[in-house]
Amino acid sequence: MADEKISRNVAVTAEQEYFQGAISAAPLPVEKTEKRLPSSEGTSIDEEKAIPVSVSKLEETSYHDDPNIVDWDGPDDPEMAMNWPSKKKWTMTLLLSTLTLLTPMASSMFAPSVGQLLAEFHSSSADLGTFIVSGYLLGYAFGPLFIAPMSELYGRLPVYHISTLGFILFNVACAKSTNFPMIIVFRIMSGVCGCTPLTLGPGSIADMFKQEVRGKILSIWVLPIMLGPTVGPIVGGYLSEAKGWRWDFWFLVILTGAVFLLSLILQRETNPMTILQRRVKRLRKSTGNPNLESAMKSTKTPKELFILSIIRPTKILIFSPVVLVFSIIAAIVYGTVYLLFTTMTQVFEDRYGISKSNVGLTYLAMGIGQTIGTISFGLVSDRILARLAKGGEMKPEYRLPPLIVGLFLVSSGLLWYGWAAQYANAWIVPLLGQVIFGAGIITSFMPITTYMVDAFTPYAASATAANTVLRSIGGALLPLAGPKMYAALGLGWGSTLLAGIALGSVPIAWFVFKHGEKIREKYKLNL
Known part of the structure; x- marks a missing residue:
């Protein structure tokens, strides 16, 4: 079950081309991390259960080299508008x-x-x-x-x-x-x-x-x-x-x-980039880690x-x-x-x-x-x-x-x-x-x-x-x-x-x- 919660690359299919286009515009890596993210004190927190998890355990269950990148929990992430109930x-x-x-x-x-x-x-x-x-x-x-x-x-x-x-x-x-x-x-x-x-x-x-x-x-x-x-x-x-x-x-x-x-x-x-950015803000607050960033974030300045x-x-x-x-x-x-x-x-x-x-x-x-x-x-x-x-x-x-x-x-x-x-x-x-x-x-x-x-x-x-x-x-x-x-x-x-x-x-x-x-x-x- 833990493996099933690991974030993964979103498949490039017809039903997810929206997210493919949005992610392709972002310069940050698109590999995904689990929703357990490191806090500034060296521990991580499960967002849903608020249970601290050791960083070493996080590293064992992550495909991403940078744990500060926040992305979807796979293509079936319930927060995606595409996956909402009918x-x-x-x-x-x-x-x-x-x-x-x-x-x-x-x-x-x-x-x-x-x-x-x-x-x-x-x-x-x-x-x-x-x-x-x-x-x-x-x-x-x-x-x-x-x-x-x-x-x-x-x-x-x-x-x-x-x-x-x-x-x-x-x-x-x-x-x-x-x-x-x-x-x-x-x-x-x-x-x-x-x-x-x-x-x-x-x-x-x-x-x-x-x-x-x-x-x-x-x-x-x-x-x-x-x-x-x-x-x-x-x-x-x-x-x-x-x-x-x-x-x-x-x-x-x-x-x-x-x-x-x-x-x-x-x-x-419903905008996926906005939803993901809101997740980042929640996690920054709950983990105390100001370095968290959305995988869809662009390197351009707000003015640009x-x-x-x-x-x-x-x-x-x-x-x-x-x-x-x-x-x-x-x-x-x-x-x-x-x-x-x-x-x-x-x-x-x-x-x-x-x-x-x-x-x-x-x-x-x-x-x-x-x-x-x-x-x-x-x-x-x-x-x-x-x-x-x-x-x-x-x-x-x-x-x-x-x-x-x-x-x-x-x-x-x-x-x-x-x-x-x-x-x-x-x-x-x-x-x-x-x-x-x-x-x-x-x-x-x-x-x-x-x-x-x-x-x-x-x-x-x-x-x-x-x-x-x-x-x-x-x-x-x-x-x-x-x-x-x-x-x-x-x-x-x-x-x-x-x-x-x-x-x-x-x-x-x-x-x-x-x-x-x-x-x-x-x-x-x-x-």
């Missing part, structure tokens, strides 16, 4: 999913209330109203560049908590705003804080779940990203009609505050680590061709989503006579499609990965076939919606196109997200942050062109233009599927 993992996942529902909900919830705001602040500018809605996504664009590195430096948990608290406070500020500059600035700042669950979620899931089941878990986590903006206008429409536009923000404050309290009680740190972490998302975005390409594709699709969010209210009010309080219900069609897409992706993604791997290496490129299908669905849904909205008398016809479009959104985003996590597992947060930057810029800026585009081209040809752009991304996705591994190897980054 109940604990799912608790963390559900908390993340709830946060990932609320913060994207804030992005579109205000769309039906723009008219009330403009009237109260004595403006008739449609562009200004659109920017107040989509400007939230500018926070999504720039926040990840700082949030992802902070999570890799100081752990995910404190970043989650501080960002959630900031999101609550900035929404209070939005509710109390008295002019346009105030609400625009506070909306952007709430977006900076609100992007945290989207940025760190894939990294947290990569911490807890093995690669072969990650697709299914990510499909559950990612649904709220798109379902939130779909549900938001429904809630916002009824709230603003009954209580005024400020209650859109108070509603978010109440719900997020409740989730924040649950997170303080239930949420735990901070700078390296800050530039990492930008470095990935600029110097990794596959990340840049997929970020552009995600920006196109995401921008199209928010373009529709900011124009659908007017389309269904003017053309079909749906009231302001009920017009938010039209967004449900997209949500139904997203749910169908999520279920479908969850059922097939991991199976496709296993089938293409054929018992061998599970390459990130094996996640991409559903992306091709998703882009076809996006194009088809746009064409259906645009031409139906222009000519059809029945409101249900364009909404059927929205169902197809919604399914395409999920089956486009999910392969990109899982690809980023699988290809950059040790730095999944930075990789998804890089993707989020361009995606959010597209979501913030493309809607500004929507009203003018539809006014010039009409709903039919305007949607055809967007569908053509999405369809043009299909050959690019196929090329990366076939040759992505060679591209990744050629442009391998030193992160």
Whole structure:
């Protein structure tokens, strides 16, 4: 039994590639010691039982020349998030999913209330109203560049908590705003804080779940990203009609505050480097030995680590061709989503006579499609990965076939919606196109997200942050062109233009599927 407790090298397998990447970045030796570590008085202490053990006995049961290096007690160490009980993992996942529902909900919830705001602040500018809605996504664009590195430096948990608290406070500020500059600035700042669950979620899931089941878990986590903006206008429409536009923000404050309290009680740190560093701190205190160090610790100074972490998302975005390409594709699709969010209210009010309080219900069609897409992706993604791997290496490129299908669905849904909205008398016809479009959104985003996590597992947060930057810029800026585009081209040809752009991304996705591994190897980054 004593031998079984001896720490050993963590096997380089698919389920532990996260730790392989993290350990490879550390200059210290990776051989492991037993959890009995020497104190400054020349004895060692069993951390769990607090029983002193002689140094000579420790040396007899250690594979490491330096007993001051603290590492995992083998690949089955229960403190690793990957080895947590399923109940604990799912608790963390559900908390993340709830946060990932609320913060994207804030992005579109205000769309039906723009008219009330403009009237109260004595403006008739449609562009200004659109920017107040989509400007939230500018926070999504720039926040990840700082949030992802902070999570890799100081752990995910404190970043989650501080960002959630900031999101609550900035929404209070939005509710109390008295002019346009105030609400625009506070909306952007709430977006900076609100992007945290989207940025760190894939990294947290990569911490807890093995690669072969990650697709299914990510499909559950990612649904709220798109379902939130779909549900938001429904809630916002009824709230603003009954209580005024400020209650859109108070509603978010109440719900997020409740989730924040649950997170303080239930949420735990998942980043392996942070968990191991906390073990070091405990052992330093219990043994009195200040020389103990984590096996994952870098030789770089804190300042150097901070700078390296800050530039990492930008470095990935600029110097990794596959990340840049997929970020552009995600920006196109995401921008199209928010373009529709900011124009659908007017389309269904003017053309079909749906009231302001009920017009938010039209967004449900997209949500139904997203749910169908999520279920479908969850059922097939991991199976496709296993089938293409054929018992061998599970390459990130094996996640991409559903992306091709998703882009076809996006194009088809746009064409259906645009031409139906222009000519059809029945409101249900364009909404059927929205169902197809919604399914395409999920089956486009999910392969990109899982690809980023699988290809950059040790730095999944930075990789998804890089993707989020361009995606959010597209979501913030493309809607500004929507009203003018539809006014010039009409709903039919305007949607055809967007569908053509999405369809043009299909050959690019196929090329990366076939040759992505060679591209990744050629442009391998030193992160």
